[in-house]
Amino acid sequence: MKRRVVYLFLSLFILLAGCEYETGENLVELEVPSADDVHAEIELWGVPVGEQIYIEGSTSIAYSIRVPGYRFLKCEFEIDDQKWEMEGASGDFYVNTDHLSNGMHELSCRIYLKTNSGSLLDQANGEAFIGEKTWPVKVFVRETGDIPLAYRVNEEGYIELSWETEEDLRAQFDHYRIVYSKPHYSYERKIGSFDSHTFVDRGYVGEACTYEVFIYFKDESIRPYSLGKTELKAVDPQVKIEHLALDKVRLSWNNPYRSVASVYYKDKLIADNVPNGSSVDIPIAGFSDVSQWIELRFKAFDVADRWMDYTYVVERGLELGVPVTPNGNWPRYGYNLQEDRLYVSSYNEVTSWRLPDCSQVAQFNSTQQPNVEAYAFSVYDTRMAALHVWGIEIFENSSMKQATLLSVEHPVSFTGRMALTKDGKLITFLNEDTKLTGIVYDVPTAKEERRFALPEGLGSVTETYVTPDAKYMYYEYKGELSVAGFDNYQCHPIGKLSAPFTSWCLDLLHSERLFVSDGNKVTMYDCSNSFSTLRTFSYPELEVRNVDPKTGYLLLANRERFVILNPQSGDELLSGNVDTSYLWLYGNTLCAGNGYALNLDNYIQK
């Protein structure tokens, strides 16, 4: 009975299993692709590629593969047991020579290209045309080391390298190789004599570089190795700068290595092939807003050895004078005649300097006021006024222990130059609704004393100045320069300059005297009655800058040149080259836009 039951269920199972629905298939007939017309171009970079690739050490090899008409899938590079699978048609791979023996190897590249057959395997990027290219590779690696390489400067002034070799290497010896290298440049020299243990490089002139000496063997499978290595720092050629004039220096140097030098000032060749120990006179800018430098480009002494050079740059010591604004940031200069003090400000910091030695007297940091916009000059006492946007600070003397603040309720637009008068007043001007108003402050009480109107119709003037003796007012309005009498704060026109002008300034101690430049000449006028010409000086392309209250000398300048004149005699006292847009003469001291001040007592004979 049990057997029957088993047979019954077995039969039933077979019956059921045999009755399972059989599924069909969707057979797509496709043509198997053929790769007869596939062409691939491969280029390699990073190593010398000729009939064979030459590898001297671990290196990156870049490749680029072009397969017109096909889509690149991947490529596989292989050399010995190093293999790289690359997914891009261009890229690079790193060959580590630690795993390669010296000698011949083979680099292969297997390229996989999409067949575009549309088959399942093609859609899965698993079907590819495969192309292969191989290159013979010669691996010739040398082992670098850290044994110090001895060197010295020999009697002729050339660098001499020296090394030692063990005698038992004589039989296998092929040659020594001296390798010179520095960034982006290297060269090698061979010495075939085993007994040579020195090398003199007549081309070395003191640059930073590395020398390494290798020993090579007849059996190329033996890796050459280092006998010594030294990394040389750039030498300091001991440059000496001597100022011959305000705008001329004499440069001398001594390079420990035998060499000649080409001398450049701001990329301009001054002298060529100057031997060691010589000197060169170089015209420079006495003051410069932009950096200036001198280059010494050293080359080998012998023309045949000039395969490299060394440039030494001289940047310091070219500027004359004293840096009175250490950060050089847009200095504002002022001057007090009674104390003979120079005032220099940068941001809200005001410093005072004793002349003629340009030593600092005091420093004042205004905590409430922003940048100093301008100074007022006093020719009668020790006061100095510094104008800010929000007010005016009055210093009683150059110690600047405290400042009297003439504050204003609202930021005002002061116009023109301030004047500290003999009777302790400060006169300035401000623009209010295009109307010019004069303001008189009483300095001892720090109060605004009065305001006064200017002549009818006088609107926004470009430049206005009341002389310290409060006798004259000079102003520039609608491109015309005028002078007015100034008496008890009442103006009455005196005259108007009919000639064109480009710049003007006045002599603080002679308030009726005005200097005007028209771009070709400078004219000195007496303005007590009108513009009466006193003298003219022919100085094309120079502008009047200021008259030194101390000496009465007139400063003319443009961006590249300056001249100091004695306007009384007409004598040209000093001239020179500069590279600055800002230059003033205070207390017989030239003050430049680069923050340097130079006292001229040694340059101008009194």
Place this chain on the structure above:
Amino acid sequence: MKRILLTLYVLLTFGLSGHAQSLTLEYNFGYGDYRMSEMKDYLKDAEIPFDGAEIVDNFPGYLTQDTRVGMEWGNHHFGVLFNYMNTAGKRGLTDYSGHYYFEMRDKGYKLGAFYRFRLANEPLGFLTFQPYLQLSAGAVLNKVKLSEDMFFDLLPDQTFINERKLSGTNFFVEPAFGVKIGLCRYAALNVSVGYEWDPFKGLHASDSGAPAVFDADWSGYRTQVGLIFYWHLKK
């Protein structure tokens, strides 16, 4: 429904009291077609990673196996049944490089009860002609296997077969009309035509129990041919 059950009870009571009783064992071989609408949609919309994939099989009708054990007396015949159905859906393609197919294979095991009411018993030579009405009901135990089969001739390492199994239970009702042709006192030939309706369907992942996004709907026409064997118990 209550009326039907009451009628069945009355018939059985009268029959058992006055007619001969026979134990029956029958096997039917047949053909069924299946609605499977949700599975057809799922197969059609399934994401196939290759272009050119076509639906090869879309849950076609197929053979059924049916076994029944019952008791017959007079015009009444009732008992239990076991039935096996299967079909499959398949989408993909084959080419020279290999094949990819997504297949949904369904198996349904029906367990239930049946009742037949004989409409007539007419001699036809040495044969007897017995038309009847039949009602079957019960559960369908679903076994569904989803498989993804990818094979490349050149890259056997990239070949894979992913499978997922689903299971669940449907409830069915199947009215039918048939004819038994008595061959002798112990055997009869059976032919029937019916329609299966699955009003309640259920399917979920076998491992996680998560409900499936489709059902296996076995609803459809059924035709069967088979043999019935009789063991006469008493007169």
